[in-house]
Amino acid sequence: MLTLASDxxxxxxxxxxGVILRRTDARLxxxxxxxxxxxxxxxxxxxxxxxxxxxxxxxxxxxxxxxGTDRNALVVRAGNHALVGPDNGVLFPxxxxxxxDAPLEAFLVDDDHDDLRPERTGRSRGQxxxxxxxxxxxxxxxxxxHETGVxxxxxxxxxxxxDDWVDLELPEATVDGERAVGEVLVVDGxxxxxxxxxxxYLEGREVVVANxxxxxxxxxxxxxxxxxxxxxxxxxxxxxxxxxxxxxxxxFGLEAGDAVVLEFGDDGRxx
Amino acid sequence: MLTLASDxxxxxxxxxxGVILRRTDARLxxxxxxxxxxxxxxxxxxxxxxxxxxxxxxxxxxxxxxxGTDRNALVVRAGNHALVGPDNGVLFPxxxxxxxDAPLEAFLVDDDHDDLRPERTGRSRGQxxxxxxxxxxxxxxxxxxHETGVxxxxxxxxxxxxDDWVDLELPEATVDGERAVGEVLVVDGxxxxxxxxxxxYLEGREVVVANxxxxxxxxxxxxxxxxxxxxxxxxxxxxxxxxxxxxxxxxFGLEAGDAVVLEFGDDGRxx
Amino acid sequence: MLTLASDxxxxxxxxxxGVILRRTDARLxxxxxxxxxxxxxxxxxxxxxxxxxxxxxxxxxxxxxxxGTDRNALVVRAGNHALVGPDNGVLFPxxxxxxxDAPLEAFLVDDDHDDLRPERTGRSRGQxxxxxxxxxxxxxxxxxxHETGVxxxxxxxxxxxxDDWVDLELPEATVDGERAVGEVLVVDGxxxxxxxxxxxYLEGREVVVANxxxxxxxxxxxxxxxxxxxxxxxxxxxxxxxxxxxxxxxxFGLEAGDAVVLEFGDDGRxx
Numbered sequence: 001m002l003t004l005a006s007d008x009x010x011x012x013x014x015x016x017x018g019v020i021l022r023r024t025d026a027r028l029x030x031x032x033x034x035x036x037x038x039x040x041x042x043x044x045x046x047x048x049x050x051x052x053x054x055x056x057x058x059x060x061x062x063x064x065x066x067x068g069t070d071r072n073a074l075v076v077r078a079g080n081h082a083l084v085g086p087d088n089g090v091l092f093p094x095x096x097x098x099x100x101d102a103p104l105e106a107f108l109v110d111d112d113h114d115d116l117r118p119e120r121t122g123r124s125r126g127q128x129x130x131x132x133x134x135x136x137x138x139x140x141x142x143x144x145x146h147e148t149g150v151x152x153x154x155x156x157x158x159x160x161x162x163d164d165w166v167d168l169e170l171p172e173a174t175v176d177g178e179r180a181v182g183e184v185l186v187v188d189g190x191x192x193x194x195x196x197x198x199x200x201y202l203e204g205r206e207v208v209v210a211n212x213x214x215x216x217x218x219x220x221x222x223x224x225x226x227x228x229x230x231x232x233x234x235x236x237x238x239x240x241x242x243x244x245x246x247x248x249x250x251x252f253g254l255e256a257g258d259a260v261v262l263e264f265g266d267d268g269r270x271x
Numbered sequence: 272m273l274t275l276a277s278d279x280x281x282x283x284x285x286x287x288x289g290v291i292l293r294r295t296d297a298r299l300x301x302x303x304x305x306x307x308x309x310x311x312x313x314x315x316x317x318x319x320x321x322x323x324x325x326x327x328x329x330x331x332x333x334x335x336x337x338x339g340t341d342r343n344a345l346v347v348r349a350g351n352h353a354l355v356g357p358d359n360g361v362l363f364p365x366x367x368x369x370x371x372d373a374p375l376e377a378f379l380v381d382d383d384h385d386d387l388r389p390e391r392t393g394r395s396r397g398q399x400x401x402x403x404x405x406x407x408x409x410x411x412x413x414x415x416x417h418e419t420g421v422x423x424x425x426x427x428x429x430x431x432x433x434d435d436w437v438d439l440e441l442p443e444a445t446v447d448g449e450r451a452v453g454e455v456l457v458v459d460g461x462x463x464x465x466x467x468x469x470x471x472y473l474e475g476r477e478v479v480v481a482n483x484x485x486x487x488x489x490x491x492x493x494x495x496x497x498x499x500x501x502x503x504x505x506x507x508x509x510x511x512x513x514x515x516x517x518x519x520x521x522x523f524g525l526e527a528g529d530a531v532v533l534e535f536g537d538d539g540r541x542x
Numbered sequence: 543m544l545t546l547a548s549d550x551x552x553x554x555x556x557x558x559x560g561v562i563l564r565r566t567d568a569r570l571x572x573x574x575x576x577x578x579x580x581x582x583x584x585x586x587x588x589x590x591x592x593x594x595x596x597x598x599x600x601x602x603x604x605x606x607x608x609x610g611t612d613r614n615a616l617v618v619r620a621g622n623h624a625l626v627g628p629d630n631g632v633l634f635p636x637x638x639x640x641x642x643d644a645p646l647e648a649f650l651v652d653d654d655h656d657d658l659r660p661e662r663t664g665r666s667r668g669q670x671x672x673x674x675x676x677x678x679x680x681x682x683x684x685x686x687x688h689e690t691g692v693x694x695x696x697x698x699x700x701x702x703x704x705d706d707w708v709d710l711e712l713p714e715a716t717v718d719g720e721r722a723v724g725e726v727l728v729v730d731g732x733x734x735x736x737x738x739x740x741x742x743y744l745e746g747r748e749v750v751v752a753n754x755x756x757x758x759x760x761x762x763x764x765x766x767x768x769x770x771x772x773x774x775x776x777x778x779x780x781x782x783x784x785x786x787x788x789x790x791x792x793x794f795g796l797e798a799g800d801a802v803v804l805e806f807g808d809d810g811r812x813x
Contacts, residue, residue, distance in 0.1 A: 001292065003285075009731035011574035011588050014545075015777075018595030021543065021571065028571075029292065029299075032282035037732075038787060046282050052391040053289030053406070065787070068762025079392065097393040120594040121621065122639040130761045132777030135595070189280035190308075219401045220339025235286075235403030245309060245336065272563065274556075300563065300570075303553035317553050323662040324560030324677070350663065368664040460551035461579075490672045491610025506557075506674030516580060516607070 001057040002146050005031035005047060006134060007038060008062065015132070016060070016139040019118040023143035026058075038065040040090045042186045042256060044168055045194075047094040049236045051081070058150070059094075060134075060142035061085035068130035071166075073109035073137050075145055075159055078102070082150045084142040086133070089168025105153075106165050111137045113158035115144070173197040178265030184258045185238070191247025192240045195260045199233030207270045209263035210241055210252070214270030221245070231262075272328040273417050276302035276318060277405060278309060279333065286403070287331070287410040290389040294414035297329075309336040311361045313457045313527060315439055316465075318365040320507045322352070329421070330365075331405075331413035332356035339401035342437075344380035344408050346416055346430055349373070353421045355413040357404070360439025376424075377436050382408045384429035386415070444468040449536030455529045456509070462518025463511045466531045470504030478541045480534035481512055481523070485541030492516070502533075543599035544688050547573035547589060548676060549580060550604065557674070558602070558681040561660040565685035568600075580607040582632045584728045584798060586710055587736075589636040591778045593623070600692070601636075602676075602684035603627035610672035613708075615651035615679050617687055617701055620644070624692045626684040628675070631710025647695075648707050653679045655700035657686070715739040720807030726800045727780070733789025734782045737802045741775030749812045751805035752783055752794070756812035763787070773804075 002020065006013060013033045020028065031050055036042040043063040051059055056079075064071075064086040072087035078098035083091045087108075095104055109116075111133070117125040118140055128136035144156055153159055173182030173196045182197040202208065205217045208231045216223070218230040226245040229252070234240040239262060242248040249255060273291065277284060284304045291299065302321055307313040314334040322330055327350075335342075335357040343358035349369035354362045358379075366375055380387075382404070388396040389411055399407035412429075419427055444453025444467045453468040473479065476488045479502045487494070489501040497516040500523065505511040510533065513519040520526060544562065548555060555575045562570065573592055578584040585605040593601055598621075606613075606628040614629035620640035625633045629650075637646050651658075653675070659667040660682055670678035683700075690698055715724030715738045724739040744750065747759045750773045758765070760772040763786040771793050776782040781804060784790040791797060 005282075005285075010576050011547075011592060012730075012777075014547075014571075014573040014592045015595050017571055017573075018592065018597075022595070022597045029285075029288055031285040031288075034281050050282060050285045050289065052393050053286050053293070053389060055289075055293045066764060069764045081392070100393050118595060121623070122594050122642050126779075129775070129777040131763065131774065131782075135777060188283075221402065222337060222340045232402065233400070235283075235400040235406065237397075240402075276553075276556075300556075300559055302556040302559075305552050321553060321556045321560065323664050324557050324564070324660060326560075326564045352663070371664050459554075492673065493608060493611045503673065504671070506554075506671040506677065508668075511673075 001029060001055065002026040002142055003029045003031050003051070003054060003057055003059045004033070005035060005043070005060065006033045006062040007035040007043065008033050008134065012132065012134065015135040019135055019139040020143040022119050023140065024146050026143070026146045035063055036186070038063065039256070040065070040088050040168065041170065044090050044093040045170060045185050047090070048097055048170070051094050052097050056080035056150070058082045058084065058142050058146045060138055061090055062134040062138050063090050064088065064133060067133050073111045073133065073141070074165060075107040075109060075141060075153060077105040077150055077153055080150060082145050082153070084138055084145055087166050089166045092168050093170050106162050107153055107159040108162040109137065109141055110158040110160070115158055116140045171196055175201065178263060180262040180264070182260050182262070184254050184256050184260055186256050187249040191249045192234065192242045193248045193252055193254045194234055194236065195239045195241065197239040197260065197262055199237050199239050201262070201264055202231060202233055202239060205264055209269060211261055215241065272300060272326065273297040273413060274300045274302050274322070274325060274328055274330045275304070276306060276314070276331065277304045277333040278306040278314065279304050279405065283403065283405065286406040290406055290410040291414040293390050294411065295417050297414070297417045306334055307457065309334065310527070311336070311359050311439065312441065315361050315364040316441055316456050318361070319368050319441070322365050323368050327351035327421070329353045329355065329413050329417045331409055332361055333405040333409050334361050335359065335404060338404050344382045344404065344412070345436060346378040346380060346412060346424060348376040348421055348424060351421060353416050353424070355409055355416055358437050360437045363439050364441050377433050378424055378430040379433040380408065380412055381429040381431070386429055387411045442467055446472065449534060451533045451535070453531050453533070455525050455527050455531055457527050458520040462520045463505065463513045464519045464523055464525045465505055465507065466510045466512065468510040468531065468533055470508050470510050472533070472535050473502060473504055473510060476535055480540060482532055486512065543571060543597065544568040544684055545571045545573050545593070545596060545599055545601045546575070547577060547585070547602065548575045548604040549577040549585065550575050550676065554674065554676065557677040561677055561681040562685040564661050565682065566688050568685070568688045577605055578728065580605065581798070582607070582630050582710065583712065586632050586635040587712055587727045589632070590639050590712070593636050594639050598622035598692070600624045600626065600684050600688045602680055603632055604676040604680050605632050606630065606675060609675050615653045615675065615683070616707060617649040617651060617683060617695060619647040619692055619695055622692060624687050624695070626680055626687055629708050631708045634710050635712050648704050649695055649701040650704040651679065651683055652700040652702070657700055658682045713738055717743065720805060722804045722806070724802050724804070726796050726798050726802055728798050729791040733791045734776065734784045735790045735794055735796045736776055736778065737781045737783065739781040739802065739804055741779050741781050743804070743806050744773060744775055744781060747806055751811060753803055757783065
C-alpha cells in the first residue's frame with residue numbers, strides 16, 4: 001500500500017500517480033492533495049493525526065516549499081512504515097508516532113541518480129525539473145521503496161543512511177495550574193480552531209475562558225445553538241474552539257500560529 | 272466493493288480510509304466528500320441519483336450534523352447493497368431505490384461496542400470521539416459489513432434488527448393540469464437548479480413559465496446562446512433551470528428549498 | 543488500467559465510476575475532475591503533460607461543452623493507449639504524444655447503440671440523457687474498450703473506423719532571433735502562468751523582458767524573495783511566469799490565451 005499526500009491541488013498529483021504505476025502495482029490511497037500550501041507545520045500535524053490509522057504502508061509526502069533548492073530528499077523507516085519526502089521536518093512528527101518503540105532511521109536520497117528519473121511515453125527520460133520533485137524524485141523513490149520493502153531500504157542504490165536531518169517538533173502547550181498557554185496548530189476545513197492544549201483539561205468543566213472570553217464547554221457541536229461558540233475536545237484529543245454549524249476561526253478571530261490562553265478555574269468570571 | 276460519501280471535505284476522509292484498510296482488502300471507491308455540508312436532504316438526493324449505478328456494494332455515508340448527540344447509527348440492507356450511516360434519514364431515499372422489490376431491513380448499531388473502536392499505531396484504541404463518528408463508528412462498521420457480507424448482518428455482535436428509524440422522503444411536486452408546484456432540491460456544482468418536477472412535462476414544449484417568467488425549453492445547453500437561461504431535462508430526469516455556460520442559480524435567484532412554480536400551457540403569455 | 547479526467551467537479555464523476563465498475567474490474571485512476579470547465583485547449587494541454595507518464599491504459603476524457611449537440615463521440619487508438627471522449631479536439635494533442643511513431647486511428651461511436659446504455663438498480667436502462675454523456679456514452683464505452691483491449695477495437699459493435707475528426711493543435715510560439723511571440727496556455731492552481739515558449743531560451747540568462755518588463759530568471763521559486771516575480775522553466779519544459787509563494791497570474795495580469803512576448807537578448811535594458 002502506498003499513500004499520497006501533497007499540497008498540489010490539481011492536476012499535478014496525476015503525474016505522480018502515473019510515475020508510480022509504471023513501477024509498482026501497489027494499491028494507491030490518496031490522503032489529501034490540498035494540505036495547506038507550503039505549510040510544513042500544518043502538514044506535519046495532519047499526517048501525525050491521519051497516517052497512524054493506516055496499516056503498514058509507504059507514505060509519499062510532498063509539501064515542499066524549498067523544491068529546487070539544496071534541501072535534501074529523505075526516506076524514513078519508522079517501524080513497519082516508510083515515509084518519503086523532503087528534508088524539511090514534515091516527516092518527523094508522524095514518523096515518531098509510527099515508529100513506536102523502534103528507532104527512526106533516515107536515508108538520504110541521491111536525487112541526481114539516473115534510476116529515479118521517471119519514464120514517459122513519447123520522450124526519453126530527461127533531467128529532473130527544478131519545480132516538480134514530486135514527479136521527478138519522490139514518486140519514483142516511493143514506488144521503489146514499496147517494491148523493495150521497508151526492511152531492505154539499504155539495497156536501493158540511491159539511498160544512504162544518515163543521522164543528519166531537519167527535525168520538527170510540533171509546539172506543546174504549557175500548563176500552570178488552571179492556565180494553559182498554547183497556540184493554534186491548524187484551522188480545519190470546517191473552520192474549527194485546533195489548539196495544542198490537551199482536551200483532558202476540559203473534563204468536568206462547563207465553561208472555559210479563552211483569550212479572556214467565556215466560552216461554554218460542550219461534548220458535541222449540538223450542545224449549543226446553531227451559530228453559537230463552544231470549546232470542545234476534537235477527534236485528535238485537543239481543545240478546539242468551534243461554532244455549531246458555523247466557522248470558529250471567524251468567530252474567535254484566530255488563525256494558525258496565534259496564541260491561545262485558556263483558563264479553566266475561573267468559572268465565577270463567567271456568570 | 273465499499274463506497275465512501277461524506278461532507279467532510281479534506282483531509283478527514285483519509286482517517287476513514289485508513290481505518291477501513293486495516294479491516295478489509297475491499298476495493299474503495301469515493302463517491303464524493305464534498306456533499307453539501309450538513310444538508311441531509313441534498314445528500315439523500317445525490318445518493319439516490321448516484322449509488323444505483325454501482326454494482327452491489329457497501330456504501331458508507333457520513334452526513335451527520337447530529338454527531339455526538341443521541342441519534343442512532345444504522346446499517347440498512349437494501350437488496351444486495353448495504354448502507355452504513357447515521358439515523359437521520361439520509362440513507363432511505365436511496366435504500367428504497369436499491370431494494371427494488373425486497374423489503375428494507377435496518378439494524379441498530381451499538382456504537383459503544385468495543386469491536387468498533389479503530390486500531391492505530393502508536394496508541395491503544397481509545398474511546399470514540401464525540402465529533403468524528405465517521406472514523407470511530409461508521410468506517411469500522413462499514414468494513415465489518417463488507418467482510419461479513421450483506422446476507423449475514425445478523426452475525427455482527429453490535430447489530431440488532433430494528434423497525435424504528437428516522438425516515439426521509441424527498442418532496443414531490445404536485446401537478447394540477449398545466450401547473451406544477453414544486454421546489455428546488457439542490458443546486459449542483461455548475462449552478463444548475465435541480466427541481467423535483469418531472470422532466471416529462473417539458474416534452475414537446477418550446478417555452479415554460481418558471482416563477483412567472485418565460486424561459487425557453489432546450490434539449491441541450493447549446494440550444495440557447497452562452498449566458499442565456501433555459502429549462503431542460505437534467506440527467507436525473509427532472510426539470511432543471513440552467514444557464515448555458517453560466518450559473519442558473521444566480522440568474523434565477525433560486526437556492527435549495529425555494530418554491531418553483533412551472534406553467535406549461537400558457538405559451539401565449541411568452542410571445 | 544482506466545484513467546478518468548473531466549471538468550465535472552463533484553459529485554457527477556461518481557456516476558461514471560459506478561457505470562464503469564458494473565462492466566469491468568479494471569483499476570480506476572483519477573487524473574482530475576476539475577480541469578478548467580469547458581476549456582478544451584487547457585484540458586488538451588494538461589492531458590498531454592500528464593497521461594504520457596502512465597503505463598498503457600484506457601483514458602476516459604470528458605470535457606464536453608457541446609454535450610447533447612450533434613458533435614460525435616470518439617475512441618482513439620494511440621500506440622498501446624486508447625482515449626475515449628468527445629470529438630472536439632481534446633484527445634489529439636495527447637494522442638499524438640502517446641502514439642509515438644504509430645499511426646493514430648480514430649473510431650466513431652454510434653452513441654445511440656443499445657449496448658452503451660448504463661445499467662442501474664431499480665429502473666430499466668433508459669435513453670441517453672442530453673446533458674450527461676459522461677455517464678451515458680463515454681463511461682460505458684471506456685469500460686468496454688478496456689475489456690475488449692486496445693488491439694481489438696474493431697470488434698466493438700458500435701465503433702467504426704473514421705478518418706474524419708475535429709483536430710486541435712496547441713499553439714506554438716514563434717521565435718525570431720532574441721524575441722519569442724507566444725501566449726499563455728494555462729494558469730495552474732498555484733497561479734503559475736504557463737506559456738508555450740520553450741524553456742530552452744532561458745538557459746544561461748539572468749533576466750528576460752516579458753511583455754516589456756524586466757523579470758529575473760530563476761531555476762527555482764526560491765531564487766527570488768517571497769512575493770517577488772520570476773521567470774522559470776516549469777516541469778513541462780516551458781517558460782512560466784511565476785511569483786515565489788504568490789500568484790503569477792495576478793502579478794503579471796495574464797490569463798489563458800493572452801499574448802506573451804519574451805525578449806532574451808536585451809539584458810542591458812534591465813540594469
